[in-house]
Amino acid sequence: MGVSFFETMQGELVDERGQRTAMDFRVKAEASDLLAFLRAGEARLSGVVEAAPYAERAPVRGRIVVDPFRAGRMSYELSFQDEHERALRFEGTKTIRWLRQPLRSWTELEGELTRGGERLARGTLRFDLRELPAFLASWSLRAGFARADLAQASLEEGAPADVDPTWAALAEAVLVPGERIPAPDEATLRAGRDFVRRMPAGLQLGHSLALKGLDLASRLRYGRSFARLPLARRRSLAEGRERFAPPPALLEAAAAPLKAVHFARPDYLGAVGAPSYEHEVREPDPAWLEQVTPVEALEVEALEAEVVVIGTGAGGAAIAAKLAEEGRAVALLEAGRYHLRQDFSGAPLERAQRLWVQRGLTFALGNSLTSIPLGKLVGGTTAINSGTCFAVPDAVLGEWRAAGFPSDFAPEAFRPWVEQVEAELGVTPGERPYLGRVADLVARGAEALGLEHGPLPRNAPGCDGQGTCIYGCPTDAKRSANVSWVPRALKAGAELFTGLRVSRLLERRGRVAG
Numbered sequence: 168m169g170v171s172f173f174e175t176m177q178g179e180l181v182d183e184r185g186q187r188t189a190m191d192f193r194v195k196a197e198a199s200d201l202l203a204f205l206r207a208g209e210a211r212l213s214g215v216v217e218a219a220p221y222a223e224r225a226p227v228r229g230r231i232v233v234d235p236f237r238a239g240r241m242s243y244e245l246s247f248q249d250e251h252e253r254a255l256r257f258e259g260t261k262t263i264r265w266l267r268q269p270l271r272s273w274t275e276l277e278g279e280l281t282r283g284g285e286r287l288a289r290g291t292l293r294f295d296l297r298e299l300p301a302f303l304a305s306w307s308l309r310a311g312f313a314r315a316d317l318a319q320a321s322l323e324e325g326a327p328a329d330v331d332p333t334w335a336a337l338a339e340a341v342l343v344p345g346e347r348i349p350a351p352d353e354a355t356l357r358a359g360r361d362f363v364r365r366m367p368a369g370l371q372l373g374h375s376l377a378l379k380g381l382d383l384a385s386r387l388r389y390g391r392s393f394a395r396l397p398l399a400r401r402r403s404l405a406e407g408r409e410r411f412a413p414p415p416a417l418l419e420a421a422a423a424p425l426k427a428v429h430f431a432r433p434d435y436l437g438a439v440g441a442p443s444y445e446h447e448v449r450e451p452d453p454a455w456l457e458q459v460t461p462v463e464a465l466e467v468e469a470l471e472a473e474v475v476v477i478g479t480g481a482g483g484a485a486i487a488a489k490l491a492e493e494g495r496a497v498a499l500l501e502a503g504r505y506h507l508r509q510d511f512s513g514a515p516l517e518r519a520q521r522l523w524v525q526r527g528l529t530f531a532l533g534n535s536l537t538s539i540p541l542g543k544l545v546g547g548t549t550a551i552n553s554g555t556c557f558a559v560p561d562a563v564l565g566e567w568r569a570a571g572f573p574s575d576f577a578p579e580a581f582r583p584w585v586e587q588v589e590a591e592l593g594v595t596p597g598e599r600p601y602l603g604r605v606a607d608l609v610a611r612g613a614e615a616l617g618l619e620h621g622p623l624p625r626n627a628p629g630c631d632g633q634g635t636c637i638y639g640c641p642t643d644a645k646r647s648a649n650v651s652w653v654p655r656a657l658k659a660g661a662e663l664f665t666g667l668r669v670s671r672l673l674e675r676r677g678r679v680a681g
Contacts (some may be wrong), residue, residue, distance in 0.1 A: 170201040170210075173305040173368035176276055178529060180218065185468070189670055190218040190280075192245060192257075193368040196231055201308065205325035207234040212245065213364045215526070216257070219502065220462045220666040221287065222249050223543075224526045226365050239263045243276060256281050261406070307370045332394035333378045334425075336357070339403040341422045342429050347438035351429060357398035358428035365520075366424075366528050377421035380413040381405070388412075410509035419536035431516035434579065442633055442641070452507075454474060455657035460504050462666035472498035472662070477669050480547020484652035485588070499661060502668040503544035505649070511639030518638035522551055540637060545665060546649030553636045554596045554625040554645045558585045592646045593628035596621065626651075 177191035198204035214230040216222055229245040241261040245519030249255055259278020263269075273472040274296065279289035294302075335356055344350035350635075363374055381404070385393035388409055393401060404408050407418055429435070452527035473496040476487045483499065491497045503522075511518065519527040524541035531537045542548040568576055575581065599606075602622055627636075629644035636645060643650050657663060673681040 168201050168308050169197070169199045170204060171195060171197045171305075171307050171489075172302065173299055173371055174294070174302060176292040176294050176370050178276075178290055179334035180280055180288035182288040183286075188221065189668060190216070190257075190290070190292060192216040192227060194227065194229075194245075194290075195364060195368070195371055196422045201357070204233060207237060209233065212243075215365050215367065216245060216247050218257075219668060221245055221255060224520070225249070225255075226361075235263045239265075243278065249282075253282060254405055255287075268398055290620070298330070301369060301372060305368065307375065330380060333382050333392070336394040336396070336401055337378070337381065337405060337421060338425050338429075339398060340405045342425060343402075347435065349432060349438075349500050350430075350435050351425070355425065357434070359425045361429050362424045365526060367525060368587055370528055370530075373420055374424065377413065377417040381421055384413050386407070416533065416536045420530075423536060427516060431514055433514070436514070442635065442647065453654070455654055456505075458657040458661065459505070459663045459665060462664065465664065470662075472496045474498070475500065478547060479545045479653055479663070480500075480542070480648055481549050484549075484648035484656065486654040488652045488659065491656045491661040497656060497661040499653070499656065499663045500667045500669055501545050501663065501665050504544070504665050505545040505663070506639060508639075508641055508643045511635070511641040515635065515638050518635075519551075542570060544639075544649070545653055546647045549647035550639055551637050552647075554627045554630075554640075554647070555623050556590070556592060556626045557587070557624065592626035592650055594624050594626050595628055597623055597625050597627075598630065601630055602633050603632075 173193070173195050175191065177189070180188045180190050182188070192214060194212040196210040198207065198208060204210055209230050209232045212227070212231055214227050216225050216227040225247040227245050227247040229243065232242040232244075234240060240263060243257070243259045243261075245257040247255050247257075253296055257274040257278055257280050261274075261276050262271040262272055274294040276292040276294075277289075278292065280287045338351040338356060338359070342348070342351040342355070363371060363640045366374065378598070385391065385396055385401075385404060388404065389396060389400065393404065398405070400409075404412055405422065406419060407413075407415050412418070413421075456673035474487075474490050476483045476490075476497060476499045479499055479501045487497050487499050490621045506522065513521075522542060522544050523529075524543045527538070527540070529539045529541050531539055540548060540551055542551040544550055559581070564576050564578050564581055568574075599622070606622070610620050626647070627640070627645040627647075631641065631642065631644065633641060633644075635641060640647070640650075653663065672679045
């Protein structure tokens with residue numbers, strides 16, 4: 168009987184110069200024999216590692232070798248690549264002490280990071296005991312992956328042997344082929360499986376539970392597994408139209424990875440006319456880029472500034488520009504990188520995994536599963552949002568004033584600030600040629616209900632309808648913070664340091680000192 172489980176560890180690495188780097192990994196472990204693994208065996212590992220500046224949300228493969236009784240140790244070997252596709256390796260060991268500090272020895276991993284045999288850094292990673300319930304719940308026994316048994320399915324001959332049959336059957340149920348939508352095949356299943364393996368451990372667990380919930384609903388309703396249902400019944404169950412159907416959020420969680428990879432396929436994108444940007448647009452670097460220092464080029468350990476701004480999104484970038492233009496010595500710290508328009512190229516899914524926090528896998532779970540786009544780059548989420556810019560309504564400002572906000576938030580006092588921001592960002596209603604058929608449908612529905620409608624205000628005065636706003640604007644038409652406020656701050660003398668993630672603030676006598 169095989170076993171799988173998820174594990175998360177986090178900590179700090181220190182290089183030869185004493186520079187400290189946060190590191191964490193989230194992996195799924197899979198062993199073919201539970202008893203052999205627990206006595207003295209090994210399991211393969213797959214997941215994601217974060218160790219900026221060495222690697223950011225990089226897919227990782229490796230193994231764990233367990234021998235707690237004879238050798239008294241557990242060894243981890245993780246292989247991954249940096250952004251330049253150079254091979255990195257992290258090797259670490261838990262030294263098991265049964266009598267002395269047993270809990271600590273099971274939860275601390277001493278290791279080192281190497282590249283081409285050269286040691287880059289070493290340090291200690293720890294398992295957070297607050298995650299123990301999720302860790303224990305993630306353990307799953309399995310006899311191995313079986314081939315999908317779908318009598319009526321076109322996937323009968325195409326499902327990979329290492330893909331869960333429920334997963335294969337779900338793909339056919341939710342990915343309905345059409346004039347421009349290809350049918351799911353082995354490429355979709357394998358891409359979806361790899362997508363799930365790169366998800367954080369908690370999301371992998373949630374996805375696994377969603378599939379099990381779907382299969383359980385099928386057995387309760389029809390007395391057979393989901394994979395053995397006729398296609399029509401599978402679609403009805405997956406759409407939540409049957410008794411015992413799982414909650415909509417779980418159904419969406421089960422199908423989301425399949426949809427993400429399927430609708431990123433080149434044949435689909437080509438069929439709908441999505442721009443590919445295979446040929447990157449190159450322009451001369453502006454002079455203010457000399458004010459940008461990536462963490463790997465940082466040669467000093469201490470920097471002096473009057474003001475340190477953490478983050479370069481809508482708030483941080485604007486305040487940095489204002490203070491720098493007033494003559495303050497401003498330093499901006501950003502966990503992500505500075506991406507220029509030539510970097511906003513490639514397939515949409517690849518761009519989301521590169522530019523979004525957690526590779527785009529941040530969700531809110533309620534009555535439905537809602538993706539929360541968070542940017543991990545200079546400009547923050549403004550660089551990967553749709554560019555919609557609503558001013559705070561006067562009625563809301565009135566509620567804020569009633570809640571105790573100062574007179575600065577009265578509509579007549581607040582409006583001039585809004586007008587300044589709108590002028591800087593070039594906020595205007597979206598132009599009709601680029602609204603698309605969605606606008607026509609909204610207009611018809613609004614008119615039928617007697618409601619007002621119109622184009623949304625957007626900060627994209629030069630928009631020509633590329634349709635990839637949430638993956639970074641390839642034309643710089645959208646005046647996100649990386650195009651507007653950050654260059655203003657740098658031109659005024661601010662310094663920007665990228666690849667620096669702030670994990671905590673050091674206080675001294677009630678003030679932040681580092």
